Amino acid sequence: MDLITNLALGFGVAFTFQNLLYAFAGCLLGTLIGVLPGLGPVATIAMLLPSIYGLDATPALIMLAGIYYGAQYGGSTTAILINVPGESSAVVTAIDGYQMARQGRAGAALAAAGLGSFFAGCVGTIVIAAFAPPLTELAFKFGPQEYFSLMVLGLIGAVVLASGSLLKAISMIILGLTLAQINTDVISGTARYSFDIPELTDGINFVVIAMGVFGFGEIIANLGQPPEHREVFTKEVKGLWPTRQDFQQAWPSVLRGTALGSLLGVLPGGGALLSSFASYTMEKKLAGASGRFGKGDIRGVAGPESANNAGAQTSFIPMLTLGIPPNAVMALMVGAMTIKGIQPGPQVMTSNPQLFWGLIASMWVGNLMLVILNLPLIGIWIKLLTVPYRFLFPAITLFCCIGVYTLNNNNFDVYMTAMFAVIGYLFYKLGCEGAPLLLGFILGPMMEENLRRSLLLARGDWSTFVVRPLSAGLLIAAALMIVVVMLPSVKKKREVAFVED
Amino acid sequence: MKIKSEKDFWSGIMFMVVGISFAVGATNYSMGTGARPGPGYFPLILSTILAILGAIILFKSLTIETEGGDRIGSIAWRPLLVIVSAIVIFGAMLPRLGLFITVPVLIVIVSFAGDEFKWRGVLIAAAALTVFSWLIFVVGLSLTIPLWPTFIQ
Numbered sequence: 001m002d003l004i005t006n007l008a009l010g011f012g013v014a015f016t017f018q019n020l021l022y023a024f025a026g027c028l029l030g031t032l033i034g035v036l037p038g039l040g041p042v043a044t045i046a047m048l049l050p051s052i053y054g055l056d057a058t059p060a061l062i063m064l065a066g067i068y069y070g071a072q073y074g075g076s077t078t079a080i081l082i083n084v085p086g087e088s089s090a091v092v093t094a095i096d097g098y099q100m101a102r103q104g105r106a107g108a109a110l111a112a113a114g115l116g117s118f119f120a121g122c123v124g125t126i127v128i129a130a131f132a133p134p135l136t137e138l139a140f141k142f143g144p145q146e147y148f149s150l151m152v153l154g155l156i157g158a159v160v161l162a163s164g165s166l167l168k169a170i171s172m173i174i175l176g177l178t179l180a181q182i183n184t185d186v187i188s189g190t191a192r193y194s195f196d197i198p199e200l201t202d203g204i205n206f207v208v209i210a211m212g213v214f215g216f217g218e219i220i221a222n223l224g225q226p227p228e229h230r231e232v233f234t235k236e237v238k239g240l241w242p243t244r245q246d247f248q249q250a251w252p253s254v255l256r257g258t259a260l261g262s263l264l265g266v267l268p269g270g271g272a273l274l275s276s277f278a279s280y281t282m283e284k285k286l287a288g289a290s291g292r293f294g295k296g297d298i299r300g301v302a303g304p305e306s307a308n309n310a311g312a313q314t315s316f317i318p319m320l321t322l323g324i325p326p327n328a329v330m331a332l333m334v335g336a337m338t339i340k341g342i343q344p345g346p347q348v349m350t351s352n353p354q355l356f357w358g359l360i361a362s363m364w365v366g367n368l369m370l371v372i373l374n375l376p377l378i379g380i381w382i383k384l385l386t387v388p389y390r391f392l393f394p395a396i397t398l399f400c401c402i403g404v405y406t407l408n409n410n411n412f413d414v415y416m417t418a419m420f421a422v423i424g425y426l427f428y429k430l431g432c433e434g435a436p437l438l439l440g441f442i443l444g445p446m447m448e449e450n451l452r453r454s455l456l457l458a459r460g461d462w463s464t465f466v467v468r469p470l471s472a473g474l475l476i477a478a479a480l481m482i483v484v485v486m487l488p489s490v491k492k493k494r495e496v497a498f499v500e501d
Numbered sequence: 502m503k504i505k506s507e508k509d510f511w512s513g514i515m516f517m518v519v520g521i522s523f524a525v526g527a528t529n530y531s532m533g534t535g536a537r538p539g540p541g542y543f544p545l546i547l548s549t550i551l552a553i554l555g556a557i558i559l560f561k562s563l564t565i566e567t568e569g570g571d572r573i574g575s576i577a578w579r580p581l582l583v584i585v586s587a588i589v590i591f592g593a594m595l596p597r598l599g600l601f602i603t604v605p606v607l608i609v610i611v612s613f614a615g616d617e618f619k620w621r622g623v624l625i626a627a628a629a630l631t632v633f634s635w636l637i638f639v640v641g642l643s644l645t646i647p648l649w650p651t652f653i654q
Contacts, residue, residue: 051642167561168509171516171554178523178547185530185540192540193526220584223614224577390615391626394608397584398630401591401607406644414592418585425581429573430512448543460535 006357007129013358014365019059023362026063027369030070034090035078035381039396041071042438043218045332046210047399049339050406057340058355062362064336068329069121069312069363072272073370076113076305077381080106089272089308092280096293096300108242109301112250114375116306120258121367124313127262128320128360132349135321139346144453145465149474151447154324156478157267159436160485168432173440179204180444187452199412206335206442207407212417213434214328215400217424219393246298253283253303261310266317267326275311276304313363320356321346324443328435331442506562506571513559520552583614599649600639604631 013019029048033039045064052060075090080097093113100109142150159169182193183203194200242250260282261275283303284293293300316333318326323344325331334344342352349356374381404417427434458464466472504510523544533539587610594603608627612618638644 050644051638054642054644165509167554167558168512171512171551171558174547174551174554175516175519178519178544178551181523181544181547188531188540190530190540192530192544193523216584216588220577220580220614223580223584224575390612390617391622393615394611394623394626395630397587397611398604398607398634401588401595402634402638402646405592405595406638406646409645411592411596414588414595418588418592421585421588422581425577426515429508429576430515431508431571432512451543452538455536455538460537 002133003129006133006353007361009353010129010357010359010361011365013058013354014062014361019062019358019362020365022055022059022063023066023366024369026066027070027073027366027373029063030067030072031074031077031370031373031381032384033067034071034074034076035384036074036387036392039392040214040218041068042210042328042332042435043215043396043400044071045329045336046207046215047403049207049332049336050403052336052339057337057342057352058358060340061333061336061355061359062366064333065316065359065363066366069309069366070370070373072305072309072312073114073117073374074381076117076301077110077374077378078385080109080113080301081382082385089276089312090305092276092304093301095280096295096297099294099296100298100301103296105296108246108298110378111242111375112246112254112298112302113305114371116250116254116257116302117309118367118371119254120261120306120310121313121370122364123258124262124265124310125360125364125367127310127314128317128363129357131266131317132321132356132360135317136346136349139322141470142346143468143471144450144457145468145471146474148447148450148454149465149471149478150322150324151443151450153474153478153481154318154326155436155439155443156481158326158439160481165431166482166485169436172427172432172434172436176437176440176442177444177447179209179437180441181448183445186445186449197412199410203445204416204441205407205413206332206438208404208413208416209420209441210328210332210438211400211404212420213424213427213437215396216417216421217428217434219396220421220425221428222389223393242298250298250302253279253299254306256282256286257303257306258310261307262314264307265311265314265326272308272312272315273327276308279303279307309367316359316363319344320348320359323348323446325439328438331439334442504562504570505565506567507573508571509558509562509567511573513555513557513562516555516558517552518555520548520550520555523548524552580614584611587611587614596647597651599647599651600635601631601648602650604634 014023029044030041033041033044044067048064072089076093076097078084079090079094080101083094083098097109097113100106155173159166159173180203182200184191184201191201257279260279264275264278280300280303283299284291287293287297287299291297291299315326315330318324319330319333323334323346325334337344342348342355400417401414404413405411407413424434454464455462465475527541527545527548530541530544531539532541532545587607590610591603591607594606605627608630609623612623639646639648
């Protein structure tokens, strides 16, 4: 079977000493930033992008992927022990996990989260391996029209399923696409919006935007808030193994969470965050009156934690097969591939099978490492929780600064980042989300190229996008998504679902 | 006219300003024809949509009632100014004075952004982070970062 030979190839790549080392480094870093509130995977991956110049593509991507799913594990630890979600996807875990910790069952909660995540991670890896090839086949049938429509669908999906105001999120996408127009036009060679600044003719580096908005913007926002009171349950963590009753209650939730997460991860805009919210809502509904949700129900930890890990894994599918990032982290992965000279898209699987299957296999290996890192070694992470933010933010600022400088060994990028730090804080204050902006910015050049190629092929006839059935289907799906979300009943539910965010 | 949502009001203004300025900028570039779109074609479409969306957000912020007026709240001037100027100073200093001088300066400046500032802790952190970043970025990842001031070398 193809699947087996492909996975065998992947594991061959993943099990080389170098790749194991980078997978481990990624998982370790991911757990670290997951545990530390105030530093997310987007800022971390952006910070590390300059350092991958010296690496081969495969270990570099393996490490970056490890950071993303490692953060899902680490985020739950903070959520359970101090009621502060280390990662946005762990917001719902904090609800019941923290209550369990207060009842002295922190160990059981951590184990449910860790083992559930591991199971979900294994399933997620198999789902990617099974579904990537057929999707890739489909993608080869795509012309520029289909690609353009697919990007429209991807961008719309990304904001429809996310939280916050829809109108503002769509505006942020367009703003991202617009900022991406600061470059040299590929077809005519005209420098656009460069104001005769040579650095701007190559366009703004996406790392600069990611670091300014997600790194510095968030630091300023965090410092502007009054210091929070933290209650850490450090001594109570014993009896890691859940009781038989815990197991019986938790495993169906793990299965449901995994299934839901695998499904939602593939959708544009899906991934870890959406999956965990959806799973919590579902578990709460299914449990009905018998549930003790909000008072320390293990199902409220096991379900969402499995879901967010499954979602984190399967969100690699659209990125790997179509080159379309479904969320901000994947957008950075697309950027990382471009840095390494790999054009993201369906051809990656055939042109770089080592990278493709090695990355997938490394996710399973990484998940195994994470269980070991997170359960027996939990004590180390707990100690880290006591590090105050006033020691953290200077270090984060420093690493971001060095990261930006080393992008091109140019201090112009540093000044641009300072500007985007101000813009990022402005976005925060105005309630505008940064993720859609980054997605739009990354997809901007690709979208323009496909639009112009489509129009060229169709001799300027815009109807080409709706005449071709595949392209029309994608556009209809995008329109339907907006219509459904605008329906009053759905609108209300959407607001309720994200109220805890 | 009363502003019903302060956040949306200013968001709308922001999107409109950016949209209109990019649209004006786009007129400097060739539009091309429909069948052969030029470099100004896509930017003009995008910025027009952005300006329209901004106008809708602005209109909604003036008409639809929100709870508590959706206030922007106070601006954290101190962290904002300290962090941003620290980044700019870092950018100006690093190529000229090198890592071993720039990093401690950055850490000391940045530390003023927090509520607490204790010289002892800050200096220890500055020393530790300087050595750490040298080990990781220069020794470990062999990135080309100037280490000492240019006039010494």
